[in-house]
Amino acid sequence: MLHRLKEFYDGPNKDAKKFYNLVEEANQELYPGCTGFSKLPFTLRLYLLKCLHGWSNKSFTSLLKLLKEAMPELNIPPSYNKTKSTKIDACLNDYILFRNDHKDDDFCHTCGASRYIQSTEVDSELVPSKKQHRVSAKTLRHFPLIPRLKRLFMCSKTADSLRWHEEERSKDRKLRHPADGLA
Structure with missing residues (x-):
């Protein structure tokens, strides 16, 4: 049965491999040591x-x-x-990311918002050599959470503040802090 499963599973897909490569590259040492x-x-x-x-x-x-x-x-x-x-271009209203199947799209398929900031048109007869530069309306940048949390916990003062809710907060079931509420 396991042998038959290996026939169908080739490992992570292309996008997952690309993501893992980016995470690995981000964690590389700045210089040896x-x-x-x-x-x-x-x-x-x-x-x-x-x-x-x-x-x-x-x-x-x-x-x-x-x-x-x-x-x-x-x-x-x-x-x-x-x-x-x-960076990854995103819909201005947060419906889709312009990647994979949508990487060449100029408009969101859900809300119809433009991918790019609308600029004034340049008269092509006056400036024929001017290449139009398109600026994304919204850009997503991915920064992995775990390395950021590790860096926050490296400083003892920051780490104490981050652990306050668990270690220092009164647990007598009285509402003293928004974290004490059920919601």
């Missing part, structure tokens, strides 16, 4: 600096190249475009 950061949190912190200080995409790519040149063992993406490769 690094315990303070993994690849994803370091890249996100760099991206935060880019956003806070108004760096251009080109300057961010230059910074990544400089870091890689100075520290070849550093496990970071080679360019700005590679840092944002895990």
Whole structure:
């Protein structure tokens, strides 16, 4: 019976394998022996600096190249475009994700909302070489929960706060905190 089951089950499907590869890649060491950061949190912190200080995409790519040149063992993406490769476009009203069967769709099949922000049309006769850039109306970025919780529990003060409901809250069946209610 087990042999017959193996004939039908080939392991995780293509999308599941892709997801597991992304999770594995996010948990890679920043460099051999690094315990303070993994690849994803370091890249996100760099991206935060880019956003806070108004760096251009080109300057961010230059910074990544400089870091890689100075520290070849550093496990970071080679360019700005590679840092944002895990995003998924979503319906503005949260009905569908534009992936798999819907990856080429421009409108949600449920509510009819546009996938992209509607911009003013550029007159093609005036600017024939101008390529229209479409911006997603809503983007989903996946950040695995377990590594984030592990990082939160690494700090003793944060860990104490996270455990407060279980360890410190009064359990005399009186309503003192929203967590004491049945709902």
